[in-house]
Amino acid sequence: MIFSGLDPLFLGDAGTFEMLLIVLLKVLVAFALLLVSVMLYIWWMRKFISAMQNRIGPSRAGPFGILQTLADGIKLFFKEDLIPSKSDKFVFKLAPFFSLVPALLVFCVVPVAGDFSSGGDGTVTWFGNETFVQVADPHVGILFVLAMSSIAVYGIMLAGWSSGSKYPLLGSVRASAQMVSYEAALGLALIAVLLKSGTLSTHDIALQQNGGITDWGLVVTGFVPFIIFFIATTAELNSPPFDLVEAEQELVGGFHTEYSSIRFALFFMAEFMNVITMSAVMVTLFFGGPSGYYPSFGPAWLWGLLWFVGKVFIFVSVFVWMRGTLPRPRYDQLMDLGWKLLIPLALGWVLLIAALDIFDDRGFGSGPAQILIAAICVVAILAFGALLMIAILKGQKKREQEGEEVFG
């Protein structure tokens, strides 16, 4: 049963005390869970990288160093704070929150658990009330995700700009360009999912995928949107190898060079919180959210939670793996990748899916017609790509010639 994007909690009677309690509880738990998972994630990141480098990694703060992030946090909290005299003080103070708050908010729309087994409706029953295990399920859930991830750019941009020094400024320029351009690829990749699901509600999207792997967005949309989404997310998150914004070797610390103490900790936290939330979004969109094999014993929402956490864990580990392996591309190469490959590819793929869907609707659902239309689309995409490549090469040549004229 599909609730058309509304939490069943709010169906029926007007607000009761229990409802308020449940909502409050959900907010608190989501917040605490996120903070704890960020803590664990940072620890896991450092441990995993250490393991890849044959080291031990943090081991002195708590058992296996599991309290390492806590120690970092406390230390930063009790460190002297500084606002550079050259900075724009109000913006300087505001920027970290611009970064952190969206990261928290995005997590609100992610369905974390619930009965997402095949045939389940993704709900749980708490205190006699049926509800979703997510803080909110607005009709525009996916748009909300996009909006919030865009606002997060402001945090980084303003931080760099307001610091009043050169390296952070370069960092913030990079950030705005990089994020704006990858936002486009991100959005286009999302459209493929939306086309297939026909809804913007995250809960519904997750619910539609509960029929097994063949129902997952990954398969339904044909892998390509996922790959684009994944790369764009990496860039959006400033996660290595696309961490150009703070590229230590080039820009010292990038946008947060001038930040210290708790403000830096907020950036630090926001960055890693974003990794978790975007992984969660990715799991929701392409990997069926909390769906999976549900054993018959135990509460269904718990299995949902376990599936969800497991999937997110794999994703964040992949991010760490990339961090430990890949060299960092150059700024212009990153932009090239975004504009010249990902955006056209995403656009083409959306067209392909849309065409196939329309043919489906018109009754050419099977057989040679579909193959034909697919072939036509592929040829069109290839032709488009070839034209683009020609244009790029021409432009390159022209620039080189101009450069030669100017610089000899």
Place this chain on the structure above:
Amino acid sequence: MPNLPLLGDTSRVADEGLEGLDHNFLTGKIEDLVKWSRTRSMWPATFGLACCALEMMATGAAHYDLARWGMEVFRASPRQADLMIVAGRVSQKMAPILRQVYDQMMEPKWVISMGVCASSGGMFNNYALVQGVDQIVPVDVYAPGCPPGPETLMHAILQLHEKIESGEITSRRDQRDGGAGIIVEQRDGQTATQMILSQRK
């Protein structure tokens, strides 16, 4: 009334203000927690100068692994660093920059003078080098050797940790003029900051 519940001995409050308070249950624990966090998460600034810088990086690498104390986070920006390891010879030309970086670091901050060149000029007793970085910044621990091996550096770091854990954090700024020196009066029952590492687990 000298003894109050929760506040402990208050007889010195009249003379010393709040500084005269003993640590009670609450503040004592917080202080321990802060000290604990500072020793477990002491981010060094990347301040490599010469030979010692290689050993400093080797200490961070797989065979010695500073990450065990959460110290693999070498911060390029002095604003976020807690510890400056002066690794190498400090020339007269570099000295002002060294001081500037030190000033850019936020309190609390500590300095390890790594190697004899930083500590005293080492074998280069000449016009070009600053004969001891403690003329420029307050040094907490000196590591001998040219360059000190990774274990020597770790020993120095552990000494610093011990120093932090046994020192007090609240009243240190008065006693040294704003610098990073953290030699403070010891609390009752603690006479020496030295430790014997082999006895420590």
Place this chain on the structure above:
Amino acid sequence: MSILNFFKGFAVTFGKLNHASKSGKVVTTEYPEEKRSKPARLHGRHVLNKYEDGMEKCIGCELCASVCPANCIYVRGADNDLENPTSPGERFGFIYEINYLRCIHCDLCVEACPTQAITETKLFEFSFMDREQAIYTKDELVVADDGKPQNLPWEDWRQGEDEHTSEWMRATSPSGSADFVGLVQWAGELGYGTRKPESSQGPNNSSETAPELSPEEEVH
């Protein structure tokens, strides 16, 4: 296939995961709990040795001070008290100081010392809180009555670090001449007796002693 190459790096890092491949094992020595075994020739903190009868070896000749490139040794000799001599011979080292904030551990002093009085232990784990502490005087440098180096509170001594104290000097033949290889060329030391010279100056000297285990093998 550039796409495949892209993923090769991932295979490498994954292979390095602990025990995932031959080259994937933790190589970290967990100092301070454990300490890697030091090579016999390591130049560590100095000691002033004694003869087996308890007399000091140092004769206050100041050769070490004059050869030191960092000028970090200060020695003054004095005439021995005839009744109660400190060292055999006429003079002994009256003041002996090493400034460890200058010492570069080049071991020229050890090579220069005509009586093998100053040698180096394998201890390198020490650090100081203030400059005074770094100036070792004779009281701290000279070996204890049992011939072992003194374990000062700020030094991190472990088992066996005093054992190869004169190894650098005993490295094969100190003059480089193959004719003197294997000859004992020095007097015995208190607590350790006469130390054997290192073997061979030949092309193959791997067979005589079992190769020293590398630390990582010992750890695991």
Place this chain on the structure above:
Amino acid sequence: MTEEDHQDSLSTETETSSAVPDGEIMYEVPVSRSRGQTVLHPNRDQYVETIEKLSQDGFKVCIDVTAVDYLENPERDIPCSISPERFEVVINLLSHSKKERLRLRIQVPESDPVIDSIFDYYPGSEALEREVYDLFGIKFEGHPDLTRILLPENWHGHPLRKDYDVGSIPVQFKEAPGAG
């Protein structure tokens, strides 16, 4: 052209033209040998011409430019046609094709420590000449950017000159005379 050819062709010329140089002549300048290495001793005023000839003769690389201050040790083995001065600029050239090195030693007087730059023939001498200027105070005329390179710009004196003190301080000891 091999080395011998040079000597043959040039020595006949110089016998008539210049005033009795001792020993060999190469590239029209007196030559000495130090431990089997060839050293040319051109005149300060004409050495750039020698450099030009050498650079055309395969000595494509200027390996090193340095200087020596002979204040405390005026004796040195140079051909007697060359009068020793306090400073000596030493230029090391390398010919890849001949696999040969050549050294030029040019006397520079203390009263007028100026010499022509070889930047136009060997742009790589830029930093090397700056270093000599910095540490010895020898000026290179025609150098595009003759500023201090190793020492701070407001430094006084030129440390590698022999009359510049090493600047060492006493080493700290506990019982040494004067120790606190």
Place this chain on the structure above:
Amino acid sequence: MTQNEAILENGAAERVFRRGDDSAILRMSESEIHAYKPLDDRRMVVNMGPQHPSTHGVLRLSLEMEGETVIRSKPIIGYLHTGMEKTGEQLSYLQGATNVTRMDYSSPLFSELAFSLATEELLEIEVPERAKWIRMLMCELNRMSSHLLFQATNGMDIGAVGAMIYGWREREEVLRLLEKITGLRMNHNYIRPGGVAADLPDGWRDDTLRILSNLPERLDDFDGLFTGQPIWHERLQGVGVINSEECLALGITGPLLRSTGYAWDLRKDIPYLHYDQVEFDVLVGTYGDCFDRFAIRLNEIRESIRIVYQILEKMPDGDYRIQDKKVTPPPRTRIDESMEALIHHFKIFTEGFKVPAGEVYVAVESPRGELGCYIVSDGGPKPYRMHIRGPSFTNLQVLPHMLQNALVADAVAVISTVDPIMGEVDR
């Protein structure tokens, strides 16, 4: 050499000769740069270093940039000026090795070798065969550790943090062997005038063989991480290009020169020690870009492995120091037996040995290029003038030319692959 000559015939190095305003170099003094405000609004001057994570210590680059594009630049050095050449005049030839070894701290044995060879040349002595082979062994091991260090720092600069740790890890294995032989991890003071300080210890052969057998596999890891990696190609290929002619004009040596396709290696072309008796290849690049320099260094480790295998085969027995009473202290038994020996011992360690007057320049091929030592002796026990020609010092001049019109990120790659060691630059 015909190939080299052919390379040189292609055009002249106009670019490096340019003196005017449009040159790649920001030709201003430090204070002028400080006060300099570019006329063009879009330009700004950014200082990279001296405290910057990717400037390999204390190099400072002043970059005049338009956006992220570098227009002109100037390396500013001297932040590590140690006065070693002055100190070298205060130390005897016996102590001298402790001084020079601290110049190039990633390959200290090469500085010692150059100094020792120069001193021996002045003394006109020939060291024993075993000493020569030990020197070669140590130098090649050191070359490996130095190039591994390059892999580590290069990986770190391009952002591959994992590679950094792998580089350090392999280097550590080599360092431990060096430590076992010389007693110190760095700054060994091992190669000295007259031979080496001590013979190889027991078990050195096994240890060396273990490194040699482990290393190729680890080098393949670098291949997996970098050599084929598309991002790596993007970052390094076609970046920081220089040609042979420019290199020669600027006096560039070592892997930088070889990366342009110009085969010049002192070990091969002007052999010293016994490099003419071992087989190895001089590796050259094609394009003279950052990638070539990276690949050359990586593969030079493999060549070094090849050389070390041959050294192990050919290692003779015998003396490891010259048996010349003037240079080498007497055997210890002789000190007790003979007054003359005791006097020799005292003389050598108090005043050192006297070196006949003269001057000499000797060069060796260090991992960074030609490392030369120029010594003037006045007949006394201390060098009258000791000058080290550091390859990094000259190589640094190439930076402004490579950086022109490059991005900041390229600057990092270029500095990294030029691989300067500031200790040797500033001395």
